[in-house]
Amino acid sequence: FGREGKPIKAKTRNQKRMVEVCEVNDIVFALGPAGTGKTYTAVAIAVRALKNKLVKKIVLTRPAVEAGENLGFLPGDLKEKVDPYLRPLYDALDDMLPMEKLNFFMENRVIEIAPLAFMRGRTLDNAYIILDEAQNASPLQLKMFLTRLGPSAKCIITGDLSQIDLPGHQKSGLRQAVEKLEDVDGIAVINLTTEDVVRHRLVKEIIKAYEQIEAEERARKERKKAEQNADKEELIETKPDWQPAKPGQS
Template sequence: MIKKLILRDQDEILLALGPQDRKLRALEKEFKIDIAVQYAEDGQGAVLSLKGTHARLDKALARLKKTLEMAAKIKPEAPVLDRTPFKDNIIFRPENARPIEARTENQKNYIEAVFDHDLLVSVGPAGTGKTFLACACALRALELGLVERIIVTRPIVEAGEKLGFLPGDINEKTDPYLRPIYDAFYAMLGVEKFRALKYGNILEIAPLAYMRGRTLEKAFIILDEAQNTLPAQMKMFLTRMGVGSKMIVNGDLTQIDLPQKNLSALLQLPKILKGVSGVAFAGFGPEDVVRHPLVKNILHAYEKWDKKASKAEK
């Protein structure tokens, strides 16, 4: 038996087939069917011909239609939106939560730098909102139609022996390291809309190693916890940028988890990229902490302790 599905444009083709037809091949394998693609003469659409048993075809078609329907629900409606990226201090307006806005002067500078430059390198202590702001800016850029997808990545420092002892497949092993990013998007989108974006391949959250060999066009790309990247990893990440993309590199130099802290790529990045057109730098301090008020006091206490320890070593 053969059943057909019409894909109306390039967006639907990408959603159904995936990069290099990987999603289509996975669908064939999962439902034990064959799928042929016939592209329209103008290159704008295509017809999928699915061959297999009746029950398997119905399940595969249901999966494909659900993917297209969920993506259509969250497709940005650019003509009715205010095209200003940053207005009245508001970065992003969630449907069921208060608007997300800059709460300190450095946060405001951070957001303005994001939309004025293609690459922003940001350094600051925990609690200053680096991850949350980056995710909010990415959603705003997607909403405005400035980009077509969001990709967020983190280095998995313990990708050797320690990670190997954890139970589960690679996704289950790396999931705890990526959890703060999931939390940020849950807070801004809600679980249902987050899943729709992720299921539609519009939002991708993955370990840094998954970026190798890719060219990311029309994407908003965020590297979080960048202090735990090595120079070769940082170079690999930065050179993934394709046409129409933006990048944010976030990190905290007080939380380097590498065995040799002096090898952190984030330490040398400002020196390497100094004076490069299109690159901006942003910094945060304890005064920008937006978590519990006690966090500021804890950071100050650690600063004093570190200075005292440095003097003692000398």
């Protein structure tokens, strides 16, 4: 139950699977588009574990890199800088815990919300840890995060590989981590889809439309690459085997 006794439960088949998978695995990657309830479900799972005294604390974190912004270029003190990035985590918690209890937990560091960079050098044990928006973590950042886990820690990593906001050509660590770790015992991957969208009914259609645009763009790039490779092969085939003799050579 959340605030004011409101029951909180999984609303879709994949959200239910996410809950089940988290019960039997220590690390779970929850992937899917916006609006599928990845973050909300993850926070609900962690809060339930805390209420049932399965863990002593919750740590919620996000990369503080979105839409090309960097903390170093934002005005204000640290809290003012990071709060906008962490707001979705606050919102989920606010829906599940009475305000006075949430404030107590945060003041006593039972629940901690911090940017991903602040995890470096720590060991997080007897805790439920959630890394949200993990598609915006670099490979080194994700490795750093995953190696923070103590013996009694559990972890949910959420992300959407179609919404990578890393600058330039920087690679997302999430894709690499899923590919390398999904077959490791104790690690699971759950994929949510547009069928799991629980926001406004039009959000599902909007996501589908943009997925179509992205698919067409990928196909266009693949065709262009194939044409370029074909042109190179044709150039090699038509290149003469002989070279004209240099002056003074017989």
